[in-house]
Amino acid sequence: DAGITQSPRHKVTETGTPVTLRCHQTENHRYMYWYRQDPGHGLRLIHYSYGVKDTDKGEVSDGYSVSRSKTEDFLLTLESATSSQTSVYFCASQSPSSGNTIYFGEGSWLTVV
Amino acid sequence: DQQVKQNSPSLSVQEGRISILNCDYTNSMFDYFLWYKKYPAEGPTFLISISSIKDKNEDGRFTVFLNKSAKHLSLHIVPSQPGDSAVYFCAATVTGNQFYFGTGTSLTVIP
Numbered sequence: 001d002a003g004i005t006q007s008p009r010h011k012v013t014e015t016g017t018p019v020t021l022r023c024h025q026t027e028n029h030r031y032m033y034w035y036r037q038d039p040g041h042g043l044r045l046i047h048y049s050y051g052v053k054d055t056d057k058g059e060v061s062d063g064y065s066v067s068r069s070k071t072e073d074f075l076l077t078l079e080s081a082t083s084s085q086t087s088v089y090f091c092a093s094q095s096p097s098s099g100n101t102i103y104f105g106e107g108s109w110l111t112v113v
Numbered sequence: 114d115q116q117v118k119q120n121s122p123s124l125s126v127q128e129g130r131i132s133i134l135n136c137d138y139t140n141s142m143f144d145y146f147l148w149y150k151k152y153p154a155e156g157p158t159f160l161i162s163i164s165s166i167k168d169k170n171e172d173g174r175f176t177v178f179l180n181k182s183a184k185h186l187s188l189h190i191v192p193s194q195p196g197d198s199a200v201y202f203c204a205a206t207v208t209g210n211q212f213y214f215g216t217g218t219s220l221t222v223i224p
Contacts, residue, residue, distance in 0.1 A: 004156075033212070042119075042202060042216035043157070058211065090156055100145040100206055104156035 003027055004105035006091050012111045019078040021108045023091030031094040032074040033102060034058075034066065036087040043090065049074055081112040116140045117205050119215035127223050132190040134218050136203035139184065143205040143213075148177060148188045151200045151217070160201075161188070193222045 003026035013019050023032065034046040035058075045058030047066040055066050063085060067075045074093075078085055088109050094102040118137045126132045134148075144165040149157035163170040163177045163186070170177050176189045190197055200219045206212045 035214075040216060043204075043214035045211055045213075048211065096209070099162075100208055101147065101159050101162060102212055103159065104149075106156045107154070 004091055004093055004103060006089075006105040006108045008108060009106065010109045012113060013081050015082060015112055016080050019081050019110065019112075021076045021089055021091075021110070023074040023076070023093075023105060025072055025074075025091075025093045027093065027095065028071055029093035029095045029103075030071070031096065031102075032068065033092040033094075034064075034074065034076045035090045035092065035104075036060065037090060037107075038087050046076065046089075078110075081110075083112050086110060086112045115216075116143075117203060117213045117215040119201075119203060119218050121218050122216070123219045123221070125221045125223060126193045128195060129192045132188075132193045132197065132220055132222070134188040134190075134201050134203075134220065136186045136188075136215055137184060138186075138205050138213075140205070140207070140213075141181075141184065142207045144208050145206050146177070146179060146186050147204045147206075147212075148175075149202045149204060149214075150197075151202065157202060190220075193220075195222045195224050198222045 007022045033048045035043045044060045049055045049068040065077045091105040092102040147162040148160040150160045151157040179186045200217045202217045203215045
């Protein structure tokens with residue numbers, strides 16, 4: 001377990017507003033990921049980071065941006081929330097030294113109305 | 114294009130019997146495979162993994178089998194217990210790169 005905490009855990013927001021989800025890990029893991037989970041789609045990668053200020057797009061990155069200014073924090077921003085971004089968002093982290101296993105946070109439930 | 118597929122959305126098994134969850138993949142470069150378990154309102158938790166150099170890995174009641182020629186892996190749970198009722202995701206990766214997940218199989222173990 002990587003000691004990953006996500007905030008907020010639940011949020012309701014209006015269409016068109018910006019939203020930032022925060023992921024914080026205490027294990028000094030280098031790699032961090034943001035996934036979204038939707039029925040019928042499983043877990044899909046939004047963005048990932050291989051280190052501070054080193055981020056890249058995943059398969060469903062449109063409408064999302066990320067920032068990693070510190071090893072322990074990985075922020076996911078919805079610039080202008082849409083109803084299609086209503087989802088459960090999971091952060092994950094990985095230490096290459098501990099093998100090919102990623103560990104997940106508890107999730108952030110986002111509803112865009 | 115879905116690189117990792119779980120074609121059975123749900124599975125029901127009697128307590129004490131074997132549960133077999135299946136997963137197929139398309140990318141022959143994948144060299145590491147994982148299974149995660151997810152309860153409602155919680156994050157996925159790591160269950161078991163296997164490297165592509167092996168064809169079987171066991172951990173207690175859980176065994177993962179890998180058939181590289183068929184690009185298929187399976188998770189066997191025996192004996193199944195009610196607490197095993199959850200959604201199971203398989204995942205695959207090329208070491209050092211992204212992880213790809215299947216759509217999940219919801220397992221119900223009937224007491």
